Amino acid sequence: MGEQVRIGKSELVVFMGGMNAMPMMYALELKQLGFDVLYFVDAAPQDILSRPENHYPDISYPYPPWVIERRLFSQLLLPLFPRFSACYYRWYIRRLTGRKKCVFVLNGFFASLAPFLSWASRKIALSHGSDLDVWGNTKGIDGLVTGFRKRSFFRFLPAPLAGRLIKMIVARQYEGYRQSDSVLYFPKGFNNAGDSVMQSLIDEGVQYVSRHDISDEPLKCCTRTFKEPCSVLEIFSGVRFLFETFPNGNSGYNKGNDLIIKGLALYYSRNKNIRIHFVRKGEDVDAARALCKKLGIDAAVVWHDEMKLSDMLALYEASDICFDQVGAHWIGAVGGYALWLGKPLIANDASLVNSGVWPSENPICSANTAQAICDWLVKLENTDLRREVSEESKRFVEAHMMPGSVLNKLFDAGA
Incomplete structure (x- = not known):
């Protein structure tokens, strides 16, 4: 596939779908570069993680004119009614802006609208992970249905009907990626x-743009x-609890929370003067609480x-x-924020190192077993080591996790 023409500033760039408000980091970057941006918020206020005002200090509610609130009961309705949904947004955007052509950046199930956006000048699918590797994976349908x-x-539908609808959603989600001009997804080697x-998708001629980045906008303060x-060692894990229940059928999303708890339990037998902070999010919170009790x-x-990012950042800073x-x-992002703030980070960096995204020599306290976690906690009792890892972490994240390089592949900042 040949070099694709980059998008200039004459285009209106429309962001649709906002899982964890992640697409906003690209929207803000483009606005700073002088692009005309329209950003739709479809999540309800109680979905704290997907509302941009809970992440970005420059975004307040009520929103500025370029951020449009149009709530959806569920994004799953989009691939069930893609033609109607696309027609609605075409009417609304034209009424609002007068533009007949624009570039779409589609996140989540908005990707399924791509085949019906024939009036778009470009269609970019921005994946957050499961919207592609689970819901766009036609080979994994049976596990997803189960x-x-x-x-x-x-859950309110007869099982056969629910199964047929889920299969329809997967087929339409994949077709949306196939009919996009570009797909932004994680580096090869992260998820089989x-x-x-x-x-x-590459074989079908879709441009693949690798992304592994965070925004430093929410961290400015x-x-x-x-x-x-x-006197007390403060330990924070903002990791979603997902280690034994995989409703989406992809065990590649195993966060290893059970190993974190077991490693902390090993360390606790050595040092009782610690305080561990967990966030109640994810399918396996109850199992995690039971394991904490079992291990004492x-x-x-x-x-x-679950909290606003500003509140979570206060936990980072206190850790x-x-x-x-x-x-x-x-x-x-959970680890990226820790690195940016200079917090020693215990995590499994194997996928990043093995895929060549990160060098093997990096400041991550690499661990994938309970014993390795405990060993790192013992080492990090040394204040001088923590200080050294802190400084290395700040330099490392600036070199390897900022979003500018991704946008440079698609947008012409000098246009």
Whole structure:
């Protein structure tokens, strides 16, 4: 496939879909470069993680004119009614802006609208992960049907009907990626199912743009100074609890939370003067709480409800050591924020190193077993080592996880 023409500033760039408000980091970058941007928010206020005002200090509610709130009961309705949905947004955007052509950046199930956006000048699918490697994976339909038909509104439907609808959604989601001009997805080697889907799309002529980045916009008000030791060692893990239940049928999303708990329990037998902060999010929270009790660390654990990113960043800042996943998944924003703030990060970096995205020499406290976690906690008792890892982490994240290089492949900042 030949070089694709990059998008200039004469185009209106429309963002649709906002899982974890991740697409907003690209929208803000483009606005800073002088692009005309329209960003749709479809999540309800109680979906804290997907509302941009909970992540980005420059976005307030009520929203500025370029951020449009149009709530959906469920994004799953989009691939069930893609033609109607596309027609609605065409009418609305034309009424709002007068534009007949624009570039679409589609996240989540909005990707399924791509075949029906014939009036778009370009269609870019921006994947957050499972919207492609689970819901766009036609080879994994049976596992998805088994795991998901008792969730969302499917649980109210007869099992055969739920199964047929899920299969329809997967087929339409894949077709949406196939009819996109470009797909932004994680580097090869992160997820076997995702690699398979991406290879099929590449074979169909779709441009693949690799992404593994975070935005530093939400972090602008944070301090990056080293936290001097206090009487209690503060440990924070913002990792979603997903280690034994995989309703989407992809065990590659295993976060290894059970290993984190077991490693902390090993360390707790050595040092009781610790405080562990967990967030109640994910399918396996109850299993995690039971494991903490079984291993005798529940007295040291503080459980937090899901929160705005600003509140979560306060937990980061108060911590001495942080965790990202130690299972089969990869280091994402949870770990990226820790690195940016200079917090020693215990995580499994194997997928990043093995895929060549990160060098093997990096500041991650690499672990994928309970014993390795405990060993790192013992090493990090040394304040000088923590300080050294902190400084290396800040330099590393700036070199390897900023979003500018991804946009440069698609947009012409000099146009």
